[in-house]
Amino acid sequence: MKLGFKFLKRRSFWTHTAVAVIAVLVFGVVELLPAALGNRFLPALAASFGLHGIDADIRKLGINGAELSRTRLNFDGKRSVSINSVKLEYRLPLWPFERGITVKSAEISGFRINAVEKDGKLVIPGIPEEWLTGQKKKRTASSGAAPMFKIQRVVLRDCLIRIEREDGILEIPFAVRFNMPEESSSPMRLRAEVKFFGDNLEISAWWQRDSGEFETALNGRVRSANYLRLAPQLRGKFSGVGEFSGNLRGVYKPGMKLPEKLDGLLTFQRFRFAAAGVQCGTEPDQPLTLKINGYDFALDGLTLTKPFHAGFEQIAGTAVYENDKVTIPHNLNLRIAAATNPQLKLAQDITLALAGIFDWDAQRKTSSISGRCTSSVLAVAKIRTDDALLTYDGILKDGLPAANFHLTIPSATLVETGLKTGNIRLNGRWPRVADRPEIGKLKIDDVVFRDYRIDGLAWDILFEDGKVLMNGTVDQKILPEVVCTNNLSVSLGSAPVAEAAIKLVLPENTAPFSLHRFNKKLPELLFSGGIELNGLWQWQSGKQQCAAKLMLRNGRLDGEEMEIHAEGIDADIDVSLIPEVGTPPLQHFGCRKFAFKALIFEDIAARFQLEHGKEFLLEEFSSRWCGGNIFTQSLRFNPEVSETKAVIYCNDIKLAELLAQTGIAKAEGGGKLHGKLPLRFGPAGISFDAGFLYSAPGETRNIKLSGLQKKLQDIPPETAQFAQLDLAYEALKDFDYEWIKLDFASSGEYLNINSQFNGRPKNPLPFEFDQKRGGFVRSEQQTARFQGIKLDLNSSFPLNTLVDLNKKFKNLFKRGAQ
Known part of the structure; x- marks a missing residue:
């Protein structure tokens, strides 16, 4: 009895001891563990992502889960990202055998990113710019200070990117679901949805880590009208709409630089794009498709609908990646059909064939393009040209573009007027060389108009003060004394302006020449005298004007066969050619002496006006006879x-x-x-x-x-x-x-x-x-x-x-x- 009593006494002691120990452990778990985990878990989580810290209200924090609210992520002391609520399910490591924390599920609601647009760049306050450009890796804590995280599932709900602009605030809502099973035999899956100004983009993808196989599916809709509030200056100048769906399959394994065995199809059930009077789209009931096979691509179904109708018979190429350099040889064939373009008055179909190469050097951050474009015989309206050849090359380095091109047309003919040219050559480069405004040259050889020939026309193309200038000269032997210059200027500002001027000067002391030399239809008359002709053409805001001024001094006309003689011919004539032909009142023409056979008229004076492009008003006429x-x-x-x-x-x-x-x-x-x-x-x-x-x-x-x-x-x-x-x-x-x-x-x-x-x-x-x-x-x-x-x-x-x-x-x- 004594032994039993003693045992019972001792068992009560151990019972009380066990209860006390359990109470201490429960107190530690309930009171001390959340604080300990909070003091270690949140800083470690922040350090893992390169953050300065995480501020949050901890609603629940335990061994296998946590709930946070009103979370703020600190970047250099600034809070740019906020989260309404975070619900985590995790498994803590079995220390010291495990060090990583496995996040089984992270459900995030109300994820908000605040950004500011400055000088055309997107800035998130507090986040270093190199993070956004990828020029510098994020800070990481030491291996002893930050445990490694394994995330298996992420769900983002009711998320928003908020961008502050000068013209207002732009909000982009999105949602993401990402599954990353711990077992490598199970595929990783991603599903995301972005809504923007009424448009919608859905993305779903999976990746099998063992085999490397993956598939991505897209489905979306885009309307340019929804985004014009971002660039109001483009209103009325640009429009487009697209509805698309597609998928891409392939193989990608860790260690590969690029995926392999690509096979995909992107289909636009609806597509239209228009800008600057040019519109592309698709034919009715014919979708636009982009096919990918390996790194070969082909675009089918694209049609040019304005300003004329043309079909892209081929848009295809191949992408090659080697030594951090991407090379894309590509081909484009365009056909302009005479039957579908009656307004162009084509005598036959026109085909354009372009073959080019695009290069991108990732290390040097340099891209370049080169190629050549050929055309069939061009017969449009009253103009006919032989096969044309355009070669070009360009480079983009350090954000600065440079390009060269060369256009050659063997000959051109303006059929009904008899105007013919020889070789036409246009060379250009951009930008101009320092301290040299020249950016190109245009030359036209052997211009024949009816019965007379001009040996050549030449223009120097310049760029100065935001204007493209063309200064031209005429090489001709019909009248070597004639000096002819012409100039063209195009202002490239927000309101483009184009001007063309021509000046022709024939000195008074020029030897008499026959008008019959210019055209066999003209009579045999010898002319001498001073002539100055100035012409000006202007275009601005879709409206154009054209005017000319003719000054004739001390002219003389002799026709022995016709018994005509005139001397002292003077004229001052201002004429408007566009929008309609006409002159101001009181245009002057005078002749000191005019003889026809035995008739002699002296001191002829006439004042006249041309009205409405057709009516000739002789306001005054007088003469001595x-x-x-x-x-x-x-x-x-x-x-x-x-x-x-x-x-x-x-x-x-x-x-x-x-x-x-x-x-x-x-x-x-x-x-x-x-x-x-x-x-x-x-x-x-x-x-x-x-x-x-x-x-x-x-x-x-x-x-x-x-x-x-x-x-x-x-x-x-x-x-x-x-x-x-x-x-x-x-x-x-x-x-x-x-x-x-x-x-x-x-x-x-x-x-x-x-x-x-x-x-x-x-x-x-x-x-x-x-x-x-x-x-x-x-x-x-x-x-x-x-x-x-x-x-x-x-x-x-x-x-x-x-x-x-x-x-x-x-x-x-x-x-x-x-």
Whole structure:
């Protein structure tokens, strides 16, 4: 009994001792272990990820799990990442046999990243820039201070990237699910979803670690209109939409630089992209596909829809990776079909073939591209060219691009006008060499236009002050004295502006040259004089203007065959060509002397205006003729009106000079004529309606005509006509007239002039009256004195030369307008 009692006493002791020990352990686990784990676990976790620290409210922290809320990640003393709640399931290591902590599951809700956009770069306050660029590894704690983590499952819910911009705040929600089983025989899986401005991107992937096999699937939708708030300057300039799905399979094992056995297909059920008047897309019910086989790729189904329709028959290439260098040879074939582009007026289909190579050197961070593009014979609208060749190369190093290209076209023809060129060469480079603005050259050989040739055109292409400049010269031997320069400038600012100017100068002392040399349609006329032509074309904001100024000084024109002579020709003409052809009022043309056969006009002055691209308004016209003045009132010529009538008013025309210039007779004496001559401008040229000139009434003057007898040579002497003309001619050798009237009228290509003289011969005439003939006949024995007589003379003046000249110029201009 004593022994049993003692034993019971001793058993109670051990029981109490065990209870006390258990109580101490429970107290340690409940009270001390969370604090111990918190003091070690969170700093170790922060050190593992290179953080300065983690601030969190620990709602639960135990041996196999933890719950945190209001978590903040500290980067250099700044808190840029916040998390609403974190739920962890983990397995602590069996120390000292294990040191790693296995995180079975990490469920994170409300993950928030705050970023700021500055100067076009994305900055997360507190995170060093080298972290984002990958230039420096994150800080890690010493092996003794930080345990290794093995994560098997990560779930991100209700996560957000918040970016502060000058124009507002941008928020990008996303969700991620990532499974990494501890057993290598089980595949790792990833599933993510990103929503952005109404668009959606879903990604799912798995990777079998034993075999290295993996597969990635994509499904998404993108609309450019959702993102224009990020770049409001692109509104109206850029648009696009795409809906796609696809997958990619392959093999990747640790130690491989690149995955192998790639096989994938990305399909765009809907695709459209448009910018700067160019639009690409797909044909109805035909998707756009990107196929990947190994490192070969091919893009099928892409179509150019604006500004014309063209199909990409081939877009393919191969990616090669070797020695940290990526090389991608690629090919592109484009066909522009005549049948689907009636607006281009193609005579046949056009094909473009491009073959190029793209290189990327990862160590040097340098990329380069080179290639060549060839085209078939180009026949578009009225232009035809031979096969064209474009070669190019470029490099991007240290963020600075450099490129060169060379375009060669063997020949070009503007079919209907007869304009032909020889070899066309365009060379360019970018950027320009330091202190040298030249960036390229353009040369065109052997330009032939109708019947004359220009040996060559050349331009130096420059870049200065944000403008592309082209300074050109003309090499020609038709008129070696002519100096021709042309310039083109294009401003590349936010509001592009283009200007082109041409200047042609012919010195006054140039030797006379034939206009017939320029075109066989022009008459044989010799020209000399000073010419300066300035032209200017401007384009801005989709609108264009074009104007020219012609100055002619001391011009001279001689046509021996046509009996035309002009001297002292001067002109100042400003003409607008675009948006419509026209001139300001009172454009000037003058000529000191113009002679056509025996007609001589002096001090010709004209003021005119071209309106609405078709109407010619002759505002003023005056000239000296036969010692007097002629002028017209304003005239309007419209090509839609078949005929235009005008009246030439004549004052103080000297009778003697008029009779001599019109070929009626040589004359001496005084007297002046006045009157008007109606004209008609029609399809056949210039014609005269019935008009007249008359002398001042009440004055008696004397006129002496000579050289009239030769007009009788072709008339039989025995006829009454001969007798009448013989009397008139004899009387007009010395005739006192009371009045004279000249009637003018056209008949075909001749100007008929009927001259009426009313008065009396100053001296008796050697004529007598013949009863048999019933009129006066010449007599050697008798004379007759006439107290009053009316004489008529008919003559004609050939206008066929003017008519022929008019036809030649009309044919020339008609051909040029075609």
